[in-house]
Amino acid sequence: MSHALKEPDCDVKDLFDTLWDAHFGSLLANASISSNDPQSVVFTREIGHFLRSFPYREMLNLRDDVKNNAKAVLLRNQGNRMFHPLVKRYIEALKYYNESITFSEKGSEERALAYGNRSTICLELRRYEDCLENIRLARESNYPERLAEKLNNRENYAKQALEKDKTKKKKINKNPARRTHEQAERQLKLSYSAHENMPQVANCLQLQRNEQFGRHVVTNHRLNVGDVVMIDKPFVTVLDDLLRYIRCAYCYHETIFTLIPCEGCTLAMYCSEDCLSKAHQQYHRYECAVIRDMWRICGDIPVIALRTIALAIDAFDHDLEALKEHIECLDETGVNTFTMDWKTATQKNIYDTVHILTTNQHLRRRKDLAYRIFLATIVHQLVMERTELGAICEVNAETKKLLFDLMLRYLQISQCNKQWLCFMDYKLEESLYDYDGYATGCFPLISMLNHSCASNIKRITMRDGRCAVVVVRPIAEGDQLFNNYDLHHLKHDLEERQTAMRNLYNFRCQCEACVNDYPPITELPETGIPTNKIISGYIIHKELESHDTRKAMKFMTVLGACLKKKAQKYPEFEVCHSQVQFERCFQILYSYTSKLPKFWEYCNP
Numbered sequence: 124m125s126h127a128l129k130e131p132d133c134d135v136k137d138l139f140d141t142l143w144d145a146h147f148g149s150l151l152a153n154a155s156i157s158s159n160d161p162q163s164v165v166f167t168r169e170i171g172h173f174l175r176s177f178p179y180r181e182m183l184n185l186r187d188d189v190k191n192n193a194k195a196v197l198l199r200n201q202g203n204r205m206f207h208p209l210v211k212r213y214i215e216a217l218k219y220y221n222e223s224i225t226f227s228e229k230g231s232e233e234r235a236l237a238y239g240n241r242s243t244i245c246l247e248l249r250r251y252e253d254c255l256e257n258i259r260l261a262r263e264s265n266y267p268e269r270l271a272e273k274l275n276n277r278e279n280y281a282k283q284a285l286e287k288d289k290t291k292k293k294k295i296n297k298n299p300a301r302r303t304h305e306q307a308e309r310q311l312k313l314s315y316s317a318h319e320n321m322p323q324v325a326n327c328l329q330l331q332r333n334e335q336f337g338r339h340v341v342t343n344h345r346l347n348v349g350d351v352v353m354i355d356k357p358f359v360t361v362l363d364d365l366l367r368y369i370r371c372a373y374c375y376h377e378t379i380f381t382l383i384p385c386e387g388c389t390l391a392m393y394c395s396e397d398c399l400s401k402a403h404q405q406y407h408r409y410e411c412a413v414i415r416d417m418w419r420i421c422g423d424i425p426v427i428a429l430r431t432i433a434l435a436i437d438a439f440d441h442d443l444e445a446l447k448e449h450i451e452c453l454d455e456t457g458v459n460t461f462t463m464d465w466k467t468a469t470q471k472n473i474y475d476t477v478h479i480l481t482t483n484q485h486l487r488r489r490k491d492l493a494y495r496i497f498l499a500t501i502v503h504q505l506v507m508e509r510t511e512l513g514a515i516c517e518v519n520a521e522t523k524k525l526l527f528d529l530m531l532r533y534l535q536i537s538q539c540n541k542q543w544l545c546f547m548d549y550k551l552e553e554s555l556y557d558y559d560g561y562a563t564g565c566f567p568l569i570s571m572l573n574h575s576c577a578s579n580i581k582r583i584t585m586r587d588g589r590c591a592v593v594v595v596r597p598i599a600e601g602d603q604l605f606n607n608y609d610l611h612h613l614k615h616d617l618e619e620r621q622t623a624m625r626n627l628y629n630f631r632c633q634c635e636a637c638v639n640d641y642p643p644i645t646e647l648p649e650t651g652i653p654t655n656k657i658i659s660g661y662i663i664h665k666e667l668e669s670h671d672t673r674k675a676m677k678f679m680t681v682l683g684a685c686l687k688k689k690a691q692k693y694p695e696f697e698v699c700h701s702q703v704q705f706e707r708c709f710q711i712l713y714s715y716t717s718k719l720p721k722f723w724e725y726c727n728p
């Protein structure tokens with residue numbers, strides 16, 4: 124996404140690396156570590172001490188996020204350029220208008236004009252109800268009297284068009300319930316009976332633990348390609364920053380035409396007052412003043428970490444003392460995601476299952492741990508300075524320490540456990556729909572799955588944001604289910620995968636693809652045997668590009684059968700290729716597909 128006013132890059136990792144070479148490396152090497160003063164405590168003390176007199180705020184360009192009408196005007200003008208009849212890039216224009224709305228002050232003419240311009244685009248794209256909503260918002264924000272006639276004319280036009288539209292729709296759509304019904308039919312369900320205590324997990328799955336894998340999930344009977352064995356709901360998620368002016372920051376619906384802004388920051392937009400108020404109540408009140416800086420300096424990891432803290436505070440009715448007591452008394456070894464009764468679980472119980480996810484702190488190298496502490500110190504300080512948590516902690520040093528400890532812990536948990544939530548987005552460069560992330564987050568149950576570069580399951584994000592675990596390679600009785608941490612041998616080479624697993628997840632990958640050095644898909648030799656006697660894999664690939672759900676349904680069966688029959692031949696080209704297409708069928712059928720490309724009928728992409 125292009126932004127009119129791009130901010131300078133100021134990466135906290137770059138700053139840390141410079142400081143490590145110049146300062147921390149030798150300082151922390153010489154620091155004395157003891158059983159009373161373990162490494163993390165000593166590093167926290169030394170880094171905290173150093174940062175007290177170091178101008179990191181200036182170096183990272185940290186600053187309050189404030190509304191700015193002048194910037195709102197510049198952004199609106201950028202939108203107008205996209206709206207020009209010779210350009211007609213209306214979706215781009217909408218993004219600029221939305222950004223303009225977030226920067227404008229409440230009740231300002233700048234905001235009213237951006238809403239007014241958004242109503243014009245809605246008219247062009249035949250979104251008459253949205254047009255009227257924008258007109259209402261523009262008036263509510265003191266739309267200037269001198270332009271009122273324009274708005275009135277637009278309103279009359281939209282009302283008449285809406286009436287005509289309704290009559291037309293009544294004639295054409297005799298059975299409006301049919302489409303909704305078809306979609307409802309297309310819901311993923313578990314392929315086996317569920318555990319008594321876990322309605323979202325097939326009862327053949329068990330949680331085990333060993334030296335090599337830590338906690339991991341195995342099956343007590345053979346699983347077939349296409350089986351759905353887990354449907355998990357995330358505890359915490361954050362909207363991808365690139366979609367902040369396209370989707371609601373709370374429910375994530377693609378509501379580009381009618382987003383309304385948070386009045387505290389220039390980043391969060393919502394589809395309704397209801398979502399705005401729920402987000403604010405549950406977590407945004409603790410992140411609003413810092414979220415823009417966090418995204419700028421470090422991406423999603425600190426945002427997920429702070430939101431986890433906020434949701435924990437919310438689970439304890441915003442009583443920090445109660446949260447502190449709970450954590451102090453919590454027997455972490457007693458929390459087991461697989462034995463907990465999910466039917467009666469409260470938010471507090473679910474929070475516990477996230478709190479005990481792996482941090483890998485003991486496996487981190489000195490520099491890595493020092494970096495996490497450096498980041499936690501900066502984010503914690505910002506939260507203390509800018510949010511209501513600062514005032515609470517001022518009178519209670521122990522709560523302040525608790526928040527630092529949680530920040531450090533969740534920064535590490537987010538790193539090792541975060542997963543993408545995905546949708547089908549249209550890629551102009553490739554002229555086809557492809558799977559892309561709209562949010563990241565942590566799942567209590569899916570986090571129990573380990574990685575393989577030749578994984579045997581695929582996570583499919585459902586339209587409601589839950590994730591289904593679908594078997595894509597047969598799994599024998601007693602074998603482990605392996606997820607893929609976005610580094611598959613079909614796309615990434617051995618060196619790249621090994622480095623990423625070591626640096627991001629702190630383990631040496633010894634999966635079959637790494638041990639046997641499986642090649643990427645582009646280098647796999649074709650054997651010439653078609654996936655199916657009648658339809659070759661290549662034709663299926665081409666057909667699925669149409670994104671037609673009926674075709675996806677048909678090919679899913681064909682490909683599933685092929686994958687079952689030829690599993691032993693993995694990683695031959697036909698099998699790998701069929702697996703990719705099989706996964707694509709699920710994505711087409713069960714994940715959300717962006718609605719924005721359908722407007723290209725009226726404008727340029």
Ligand SMILES: C[S@@+](CC[C@H](N)C(=O)[O-])C[C@H]1O[C@@H](n2cnc3c(N)ncnc32)[C@H](O)[C@@H]1O
Pocket residue numbers: 335336337338339480481483539540569570571572573574575627628629630631632633634
């Ligand atoms: C999402 S967690 C998976 C569950 C984890 N084993 C646990 O005990 O909580 C990710 C972490 O599990 C470990 N892990 C994942 N895949 C692994 C593998 N193939 N071999 C060894 N450890 C692995 C790494 O420590 C990684 O950071």
